[in-house]
Amino acid sequence: MDIHALFLKAAEHAARFREGDRSHRPGRDYAASVAALSEDLPIHAMSQQKVIDEMVWRAEPGLAAMTGPRFHGWVIGGSHPVGVAADMLTSAWGQNAGNHMASPSAAAMELVAGRWLLELLGLPEHASVGFVTGATMANFTCLAAARSAVLEKVGWDVDRQGLFGAPPITVLIGDDAHTTVFSALQFLGLGHDRVVRIPTDEQGRMIVAEFEAAIQNVQGPAIAILQAGQINTGAFDDFTAIIPMAQAKGAWVHIDGAFGLWAQTLPSKRHLAKDVDLADSWATDGHKWLQTPYDCGYAIVRDEAAHRRAMTISASFLPAASEDERDPSHYVPELSRRARGFATWTMIKYLGREGIAELVARSCEAASAIADKLAAEQGVAILNDVCLNQVIVRFGAGLPDEEGDRITEATIAALQASGDAFAGGAKWRGLQVMRISVCNYQTGMEEAQHTTEAIIAAYDQARGHNSV
Ligand SMILES: *Cc1c(COP(=O)(O)O)cnc(C)c1O
Numbered sequence: 001m002d003i004h005a006l007f008l009k010a011a012e013h014a015a016r017f018r019e020g021d022r023s024h025r026p027g028r029d030y031a032a033s034v035a036a037l038s039e040d041l042p043i044h045a046m047s048q049q050k051v052i053d054e055m056v057w058r059a060e061p062g063l064a065a066m067t068g069p070r071f072h073g074w075v076i077g078g079s080h081p082v083g084v085a086a087d088m089l090t091s092a093w094g095q096n097a098g099n100h101m102a103s104p105s106a107a108a109m110e111l112v113a114g115r116w117l118l119e120l121l122g123l124p125e126h127a128s129v130g131f132v133t134g135a136t137m138a139n140f141t142c143l144a145a146a147r148s149a150v151l152e153k154v155g156w157d158v159d160r161q162g163l164f165g166a167p168p169i170t171v172l173i174g175d176d177a178h179t180t181v182f183s184a185l186q187f188l189g190l191g192h193d194r195v196v197r198i199p200t201d202e203q204g205r206m207i208v209a210e211f212e213a214a215i216q217n218v219q220g221p222a223i224a225i226l227q228a229g230q231i232n233t234g235a236f237d238d239f240t241a242i243i244p245m246a247q248a249k250g251a252w253v254h255i256d257g258a259f260g261l262w263a264q265t266l267p268s269k270r271h272l273a274k275d276v277d278l279a280d281s282w283a284t285d286g287h288k289w290l291q292t293p294y295d296c297g298y299a300i301v302r303d304e305a306a307h308r309r310a311m312t313i314s315a316s317f318l319p320a321a322s323e324d325e326r327d328p329s330h331y332v333p334e335l336s337r338r339a340r341g342f343a344t345w346t347m348i349k350y351l352g353r354e355g356i357a358e359l360v361a362r363s364c365e366a367a368s369a370i371a372d373k374l375a376a377e378q379g380v381a382i383l384n385d386v387c388l389n390q391v392i393v394r395f396g397a398g399l400p401d402e403e404g405d406r407i408t409e410a411t412i413a414a415l416q417a418s419g420d421a422f423a424g425g426a427k428w429r430g431l432q433v434m435r436i437s438v439c440n441y442q443t444g445m446e447e448a449q450h451t452t453e454a455i456i457a458a459y460d461q462a463r464g465h466n467s468v
Helices: 003-019 030-037 048-062 081-093 104-120 135-152 179-187 208-216 239-248 260-265 267-273 304-311 341-375 401-418 445-463
Strands: 128-132 170-174 196-198 222-227 252-256 281-285 297-301 380-382 390-395 424-428 431-437
Touching: 003 048, 003 081, 030 048, 081 341, 104 128, 104 297, 104 341, 128 135, 128 304, 135 179, 135 222, 135 252, 135 281, 135 297, 135 304, 170 179, 170 208, 196 208, 208 222, 208 239, 222 239, 239 252, 260 267, 260 281, 260 341, 267 341, 297 304, 341 380, 341 390, 341 431, 341 445, 390 401, 390 445, 401 424, 401 431, 401 445, 431 445
Parallel strands: 170 196, 170 222, 222 252, 252 281
Antiparallel strands: 128 297, 281 297, 380 390, 390 431, 424 431
16 A cells, blocks of 8 residues: 555645635536436445545535635635645544543644633633634533533532523523524523523624613523624624623623634734633634634633533543543543644644734735725625624615615625635625625735625626626
């Protein structure tokens, strides 16, 4: 078996893919991909190199440049080549990151990368960090710790006894929280509808007076969920006002900061997240602004004991849980797991604090530039304060709502079809909008200009104007 030739082949395919000037639109859609890939179960073995070649030629037509500089859909990081290289090694090394004994380096790198993350993000240095698949599982993990802690205070051990018969927990959450936080509540038996939804302002921030009124009525265990970086507007809840109110009532405060928490790395944006460090837990992503490859997120909890109580997996065949030997599995839902510390460690070491701040600054500047240029076009309105890296755009502004919706949808479709840049859509306050997220290490002012031109061309097409 020629491992060397096999790995080189994979690396060659990988480099060719990343170096090619790829369309931001997949060349083959889902239905065509299913049709092209459907075949009977293979009966015979084939050569190693051929199977990799075949996987590549069969998959590539249905791949888009999601890592490209003008990919502005959802909030998607760029899978930086340096992180990808670390991740290739993570796969090749094949370390199960469950415990420290089996793979000392996997566990130690998580420990060190976790400390670096806390410092970068301005969070308490003794908080514990679990390396999970993304902010969805980070929210889940943190809220499991929250559930454990708030019930322990009233003498109920939810981790042993479950929720049946437990004192009820009040959950307060902003009306514009991310959908995955509601999923996490659902998985934890807290229910995604069994919450107190706090009304929000035009940027999607919780209205402080509404929160204050709601928390006054809370008796017993409570969890308040705040957000750093609303998925459409990039807005932050008012931590300075809200966190002390919640904590005065004994509530656990959790922050969903999948991408917004990274504002903490940039002095000129830190004011947005002021006092975020007062919270009890934080969820954030590696595969967004830190540009690690998929998948990577971090569940950060101030009270390590609550984090461990909610997540520890123990058995006679595993090392005994100890104070000074950190087992990654005690902070995450999984036992067997990818060693995500390697790519995280590598990206932080490679960029450094300064490089990360520059990357965040570049993304924010590019987002502002796109917003400013678009706002200057006739019939285009920017619906949010572009405080960070997210922009929401309305086309056909000033026309009746339905007509504006139609033009906005047509603009998004024309942009996506062009392959020149990619942005998706959403509803904001009942109106169709285009969502633009800048979260890629390659996106700067030049790319912002290119994206803006592509969007204006798409808008012209949608309005039935010929673009020049
Ligand atoms: C992306 C995002 C999530 C979900 O994170 P995943 O990495 O997709 O699991 C949660 N909250 C916010 C604010 C996000 O932007």
